[in-house]
Each structure stands twice: as C-alpha cells, then as structure tokens.
Amino acid sequence: MSVFSVPDMSCSHCVTTITEALEAVDDAIEVTPDLEKRSILIRTQAGDEAVMKALLDAGYPAQKQS
Numbered sequence: 001m002s003v004f005s006v007p008d009m010s011c012s013h014c015v016t017t018i019t020e021a022l023e024a025v026d027d028a029i030e031v032t033p034d035l036e037k038r039s040i041l042i043r044t045q046a047g048d049e050a051v052m053k054a055l056l057d058a059g060y061p062a063q064k065q066s
C-alpha cells in the first residue's frame, strides 16, 4: 500500500482519468483518491516506478509520499 501525491489532480474528471490509467497497469489495482489532499492511496502488485510512469503518461506527475 502506497500513497502518492498528485498535485494536478483537481476534480472528479482527473480522478477518472487517473483511475483508468492505473487500471491499465494492473487490473486488480485498488485506487483510493483523496481529492482534498490531492493524493491517492494505491494497493497493487505493480512497482512504484510503473505507477508513477502511468500517472506521468496520463498527464499527472506524482511523487511517492509513503
């Protein structure tokens, strides 16, 4: 379980885009977005690098928080 900060995630449309991008990496991924904190809690077998690359490719640079 990891938390990523995604500063550009500003509305529910962003959340949809991000969730779809992450599901393309791992279709069993669990994504819990927190719009207020602009962060996402992610549970996946995929590595952090793959997660961050998918977010960046979708237009949302991300940083791992924990």
Ligand SMILES: [Cu+2]
Pocket: 009, 010, 011, 012, 013, 014, 015
């Ligand atoms: Cu948005």
